Amino acid sequence: MDQLLRVMVRVVIALTLCFVALPSLVVIVTAFNDKAILMFPPTGFSLRWFERAITYDDFRRGLMNGFIITAWASSLALVCGTLGAVVIERYRFAGRRWLEAILLSPLVIPHFTLGIAMLILASAMHVERTYSLVVLCHVILVLPFVMRSVYVSLKNIDPALGRAAASLGATPLQCFLRIDLPLLAPGLAGGWLFAAILSFNEFTATLFVTGQRTQTLPVAMYTYVREYADPTMAALSALLIAATVLFLLAANRWLGLARILSIEAGR
Amino acid sequence: MTQTTESFSVSVANVRKAYGTTTALDDVSLTVQAGEFLTLLGPSGCGKTTLLNLIAGFVQPDQGSICIDGESVNELPPYRRSIGMVFQHYALFPHMSVADNVGFGLKMHQVPKSEIAVRVKAALEMVRLGQLGERRPRELSGGQQQRIALARALVINPKVVLLDEPFSAIDKNLRAEMQVELKQIQQRLGITTIFVTHDQSEALSLSDRIAVMSNGQIEQLSAPADLYRHPASSFVASFIGDINRFPCVIKARTETTCTVAMADTLLTLPITHPALSIGAAALLFIRPEELTLVPSHSDAANLGTGQVDTHVYQGTHVDVYVRFADARVLRVRHPGWQATSLFALGQAVGVQANLQQAFIFPAR
Numbered sequence: 240m241d242q243l244l245r246v247m248v249r250v251v252i253a254l255t256l257c258f259v260a261l262p263s264l265v266v267i268v269t270a271f272n273d274k275a276i277l278m279f280p281p282t283g284f285s286l287r288w289f290e291r292a293i294t295y296d297d298f299r300r301g302l303m304n305g306f307i308i309t310a311w312a313s314s315l316a317l318v319c320g321t322l323g324a325v326v327i328e329r330y331r332f333a334g335r336r337w338l339e340a341i342l343l344s345p346l347v348i349p350h351f352t353l354g355i356a357m358l359i360l361a362s363a364m365h366v367e368r369t370y371s372l373v374v375l376c377h378v379i380l381v382l383p384f385v386m387r388s389v390y391v392s393l394k395n396i397d398p399a400l401g402r403a404a405a406s407l408g409a410t411p412l413q414c415f416l417r418i419d420l421p422l423l424a425p426g427l428a429g430g431w432l433f434a435a436i437l438s439f440n441e442f443t444a445t446l447f448v449t450g451q452r453t454q455t456l457p458v459a460m461y462t463y464v465r466e467y468a469d470p471t472m473a474a475l476s477a478l479l480i481a482a483t484v485l486f487l488l489a490a491n492r493w494l495g496l497a498r499i500l501s502i503e504a505g506r
Numbered sequence: 507m508t509q510t511t512e513s514f515s516v517s518v519a520n521v522r523k524a525y526g527t528t529t530a531l532d533d534v535s536l537t538v539q540a541g542e543f544l545t546l547l548g549p550s551g552c553g554k555t556t557l558l559n560l561i562a563g564f565v566q567p568d569q570g571s572i573c574i575d576g577e578s579v580n581e582l583p584p585y586r587r588s589i590g591m592v593f594q595h596y597a598l599f600p601h602m603s604v605a606d607n608v609g610f611g612l613k614m615h616q617v618p619k620s621e622i623a624v625r626v627k628a629a630l631e632m633v634r635l636g637q638l639g640e641r642r643p644r645e646l647s648g649g650q651q652q653r654i655a656l657a658r659a660l661v662i663n664p665k666v667v668l669l670d671e672p673f674s675a676i677d678k679n680l681r682a683e684m685q686v687e688l689k690q691i692q693q694r695l696g697i698t699t700i701f702v703t704h705d706q707s708e709a710l711s712l713s714d715r716i717a718v719m720s721n722g723q724i725e726q727l728s729a730p731a732d733l734y735r736h737p738a739s740s741f742v743a744s745f746i747g748d749i750n751r752f753p754c755v756i757k758a759r760t761e762t763t764c765t766v767a768m769a770d771t772l773l774t775l776p777i778t779h780p781a782l783s784i785g786a787a788a789l790l791f792i793r794p795e796e797l798t799l800v801p802s803h804s805d806a807a808n809l810g811t812g813q814v815d816t817h818v819y820q821g822t823h824v825d826v827y828v829r830f831a832d833a834r835v836l837r838v839r840h841p842g843w844q845a846t847s848l849f850a851l852g853q854a855v856g857v858q859a860n861l862q863q864a865f866i867f868p869a870r
Contacts, residue, residue, distance in 0.1 A: 399597035405584040406591035407611030
């Protein structure tokens, strides 16, 4: 009976993994098709769609735009989110709950709403659809994730540590730099990483606030799909999957290291 | 760390502190002598931790002044007050080595690196953990962590060291050892010390003087022996040591003695509180060791006769609980171990009280 149960559990886990991984596998296999149609299973082998994905101008520009926007948006969100989390966790003031609710609201507001709102606002103020506009939009979108991550890390810091540091002669700034910041490092890194991934992949709101010059990779892909139906998209997706896996492996190594350097996670 | 730190004193004058509508401290005044070990003792919520945090500067008083070494520190933030603080849960910095923890205060005070190394080493040797400098705090036991915290607080030669229930999170067997060690270090350095605890036996064994606190006020500030032998209020009498407590009524009084009625017995004893008027309700306190078991209905049995209810064997003595006809239960301390056989359960016994050592206070 136990044996049977164990086998069944394994089967269910295997099926779940297949179910989750299957779309990615199909896309990757399709990318190697030799015909100019999205088809599974493929009828031959070719790398030409990878070549086209890498050399297609809109994708190259979209990728660069994505990097620029993601770097700015996630870094700005990290600074704002950290300050917001510190203020909300450490200080008691009127309107604290409201501030928290407003900063976290992008979690529940549809991205579509935010995108169109930003577009209307920008045109009303006669602001061009520049990088700044996209970055601002992304900062708002990813802020709650950064704030949550930092907030949880802050909660885990014993308030007595700050008092101990003060009793030993540390000014509030020294206390923040030497005690809080090192202990927050894993939370900050985690929050930044999450923000970067969200920002890089964001499509719905980005569609409204980007122009031809500022479009990011997801928007460029959408535009491409409207015109062509060849495996270039599959090839690009395969490349993105590979890049993401490498990025996460690297980040995990680095994050794990950061954690050992600070707290929890015993050896 | 063998040199004696210069001694500093602390004084608190007419301090008030309220949180919303709750009064945490109600007009508290207190002076700590240079080099003295003073304990703030009381149940949770009595204001002892608030008072400690006021002296440290983590909390601002609504009113009143605080001086350290003759200088008002009301306007000084904690990091300029020259205090050493030890916390209940150690509060060691988890991302630093033990040596960096101990050296943190010296670094903040811009002590040269070479001197920091020497002083950290000496401080660690003082708490007998010289070999653990490279470890991380989480690798150490609770007792070791608290010794590191003590070294960290003392290495900066503070004017006063404040300890907030430092041993309450530590294993009971280790606690007594840590208490002795703290006392020895404190005496060797001659450092002014304020210690907060709710554990009366800890307070009695460590302190030069104890301030017993209740409801945001100091009930009594005395040496441990005075506190035990001459409590100033019914709160102190109940809080310090084991004691029997009975309601009674004042029947007559002179300058120095009063006569009270307790159930159907009349007792005459010395007055221990000025506000005792004839006819008023009062509380009579007497410690178990001031009671003796005598044959039932003997003339010596000035508290009357009851039945042996329970024995509690305590090694050096036995506590015998005697139940009276009116359901009052008295705790009588009998030295040695023989009481269990001398006074069988259910046996009728008389209870004699040494009324010279009884305390009487007005019922509140």
